[in-house]
Amino acid sequence: MNLRKYLKVYKKFLHTSLASELEYKTNILVDLITAILSLIGSIFLLSIFFQNSGYIGGWKFEQALIIQAIYTILNGITNTWFNPNLTEIVKHIREGTLDFVLLKPIDSQFFISLKKINPSGFLEILLGFFLLFYCIRINQIILNLSFLTQSFITMSCSICILYSLWFFISTTTIWFVKTWNAIEVLRSFLYIGRFPLNSFSFSLRIFFSVFIPIAFITTIPSEVFLGLSQLWKILLEVFVATLFLITSRKFWLFALRFYSSASS
Amino acid sequence: MTLLKVQYSNMLEYRVEIALWAISGIIPFFMLNIWTNNNLNESINISDIMLSRYFLCAFFVRQFSVVWVVFSFEEDSLMGKVSPYLIQPLNPFFRYFAQHLAEQITRFPFALIIAFFFFIFNPESVWIPNLGILILSIISTFLSFLIQFLIQSIVACLCFWTEKASSIERLLFIPTLFLSGLLAPVVSFPRYVKSWIYLTPFPYLIDFPANLLSGNETNISGGLSMQIIWIFLLFPLFKKIWSEGIKKYTAMGS
Numbered sequence: 001m002n003l004r005k006y007l008k009v010y011k012k013f014l015h016t017s018l019a020s021e022l023e024y025k026t027n028i029l030v031d032l033i034t035a036i037l038s039l040i041g042s043i044f045l046l047s048i049f050f051q052n053s054g055y056i057g058g059w060k061f062e063q064a065l066i067i068q069a070i071y072t073i074l075n076g077i078t079n080t081w082f083n084p085n086l087t088e089i090v091k092h093i094r095e096g097t098l099d100f101v102l103l104k105p106i107d108s109q110f111f112i113s114l115k116k117i118n119p120s121g122f123l124e125i126l127l128g129f130f131l132l133f134y135c136i137r138i139n140q141i142i143l144n145l146s147f148l149t150q151s152f153i154t155m156s157c158s159i160c161i162l163y164s165l166w167f168f169i170s171t172t173t174i175w176f177v178k179t180w181n182a183i184e185v186l187r188s189f190l191y192i193g194r195f196p197l198n199s200f201s202f203s204l205r206i207f208f209s210v211f212i213p214i215a216f217i218t219t220i221p222s223e224v225f226l227g228l229s230q231l232w233k234i235l236l237e238v239f240v241a242t243l244f245l246i247t248s249r250k251f252w253l254f255a256l257r258f259y260s261s262a263s264s
Numbered sequence: 265m266t267l268l269k270v271q272y273s274n275m276l277e278y279r280v281e282i283a284l285w286a287i288s289g290i291i292p293f294f295m296l297n298i299w300t301n302n303n304l305n306e307s308i309n310i311s312d313i314m315l316s317r318y319f320l321c322a323f324f325v326r327q328f329s330v331v332w333v334v335f336s337f338e339e340d341s342l343m344g345k346v347s348p349y350l351i352q353p354l355n356p357f358f359r360y361f362a363q364h365l366a367e368q369i370t371r372f373p374f375a376l377i378i379a380f381f382f383f384i385f386n387p388e389s390v391w392i393p394n395l396g397i398l399i400l401s402i403i404s405t406f407l408s409f410l411i412q413f414l415i416q417s418i419v420a421c422l423c424f425w426t427e428k429a430s431s432i433e434r435l436l437f438i439p440t441l442f443l444s445g446l447l448a449p450v451v452s453f454p455r456y457v458k459s460w461i462y463l464t465p466f467p468y469l470i471d472f473p474a475n476l477l478s479g480n481e482t483n484i485s486g487g488l489s490m491q492i493i494w495i496f497l498l499f500p501l502f503k504k505i506w507s508e509g510i511k512k513y514t515a516m517g518s
Contacts, residue, residue, distance in 0.1 A: 027431050034435045041442035044457075048448050049298065056302050181284035188288045201301045204294070 009106060010114060017084075017117045031120035035127055039072055042194055057198030064196055066135045066222045070155075071194045072128030074162060074217065078190075080121030082163060085113050086170040087183070093173050098259065109252050113167060141225060154221040154234060157241035161217055162190075164244035167252065174255040193218040213240055267359060271366035282367065286374035289326055292319040293382065295447050310451070314480055316389040320382055321401075321474035322446055327375045328368050329409040329469065333360045334433040337420040350510070357417055357506075364413065393477060400484065401477035407491040408469045412440075414498040415465070421502070424509035445471025449480075465494045 021028070046068065050061045059067075089112055092098040101111055136143070169182050176182075189212055197205055197219040209215040216237050223229035296319040300312050310318070337360065340346050349356035383390050393401070419436065422429040441447065443457075443466035450461060450471040461467055468491045475482040 024428055026426065027428050030431045030435050034431070034438060037435065037438040041438055045442060045447055048452055048454070049302070051452070051454065053302065056298070176280075181281045181288065184288040185284050188291050191291055192294055195298060199298050199302055200294070201297055204297055 006106075006110060013115050014117060017115065018119060021117070021119050028120045028123075032123045035072075035076070035120075035124040039068070039127060039131070042068055042071075057196045057200070059196045059198065062135065062138050063222070063226055065131065066139070066225050067196055067218050068194060069128050069131035069135055070158075070218050070221050070225075072131060073125050073155075074128075074158060074193070076121045076124030076126075076128055077159060078121070078162060078166070079124060080118050081114070082166040084116040084118045086166050088112070088116060089170040090173050093259075102256070102259075108256070109167075109249065113163070136225070139226065141227070147224070147227070150224045150229070150234060151221060154224050154229075154237055157237045158217045158221055160241040161213055161244050164241075164248040165212070167248045168244075171248070171252050171255045174259050190214060190217075196222070213244075216240055267362040268366055271363045272369060274363075274366065279370065282370050283374045285330075286327060286371055286378060289323060289330075290378065292322045292326070292446060295319060299448075310449070310480070313389050314478065315449075316386050317391060317478035318449055318474055318480055320379060320389070321477040322470050324375060324379070324477070325405050325408065325470050325473045326446060327371055328405050329412055331364060331409065331412040331416045333357070333364070333413060333416045334420045334423075334430050336360055336363070337417075338423050338428070338430050341423045346513075350513070355506075360417075361413065364409075368409075391479065393479060397476065397479070400488075401473050404468075404473040404476055404488060404491060407488070407495065408473055411465055411491060411494050411498065412469060414495065414502050418498065418502050418505055421505045421509040424512045440466060440469065443467065444469040445474065449475070462490075468494065 043065070046061065046064055049056055050064075054060065056064065089098075092101060092112070101108055104111060135141075141147070165186060166183075169186055172182065189208075192200075192208060193214050197208060197215045200208070205215070220229060220233055220237050224234070296316055299315055299319075337346075337356075340349075340356075346356065349359065415436065416433060419429050419433050422432060426432075443450075443461060443464065445467060450458070450467045453461065468487060472482060472487040472491070474480075476484060476487070
């Protein structure tokens, strides 16, 4: 694998897609307002839950805000990279342009997952970080090296799991052609990531940690921020993330064997 | 009517997708889980059973009032498909309207299946609304659908000016999501929100029909008249913006 070549190609990707997205400047503004409103809305919802009780699933309001912050960051990452690219797969397959991608002397998964970028997601990521810093202040979290490494590891694992989930569903397009709706299902499940896992009933908790590991995506990083997380949970998340990455890669290569280009 | 028939057979081809759509609407059930699992409902004086009925009805109302006109229209107008529709002596929005109705008919069995599973897990919340209430709530669901359809059509007409109207729709969707009662019943909102929210169209989209159907307390005549008032406000606006937009329209590639 030639890392330098891939970096160079990625720079070009960034350049072209930024240039094309900046054509729609008002769009970016509207997207920013959407992100802000959606954050306000979910904090509003959270405040309704906490209206008459101090704890939900053992989390205080200030602590639950951390989950919101992490969710916002991850959602921003999804909107910047995963969503624009992986919905593109559907288009590639429907219009038969996947052939051109496969013919390029570059890894197809790399090309497909990083080709496009949606700059309005950056603002959402920034918004999430603001909220996160605010949470660090009001929860009086002490920043030290082990905390920073732990949070960095868990956050990157969450990103990997999230990416694999998206990529996994988009890959199924090769068989089903239209998977917009499967993506909608994933989105609605991911919505659960806004709330602490403990606030759900036992059966749902199992479902969201075994079948769709949404629990890992936001709850464990938030626990790290609060210093509640045990070592085995972090190790488990690393394990799950690698497992997901490898499976999604294998699944892509497996699916490609079934790809028969359009009109053939 | 023929339009409806054609669209219905069109929709039948995409049964799997519509089933997935139905599944993606189950967020209200997760919310219900949070509410009951943390005993939050005690504070707003709604029993567990009534709350679970409320969220089931919210799910139903949502299923039959989902609108995606903007996305179809944006795609069609970017692809230049609107031009042939404009030549026909029929407002293209009738076509989309028929499409939505057909989709709802296809969706009905899947929604019933999900409701069936819901009752298996929550057997104590089974109830049968009486016929009058049922009819009234079907009407109010339809009115809610009409309101959303009109709002989205107005946004869709903005396509004539901006080409990418779907981001405006996503912006509008946020208040709809949080204020319509899909995630939490409007009764539970803090007082400073409740004071003005009943003047906006949002609570009449999901909260009102869902309360009506589930037998929770609600002001029936007030709600229905508010829905009708909003339709009467939105319809002329849509007509105006449509006729303005047509003048503005330049076919793609010309």
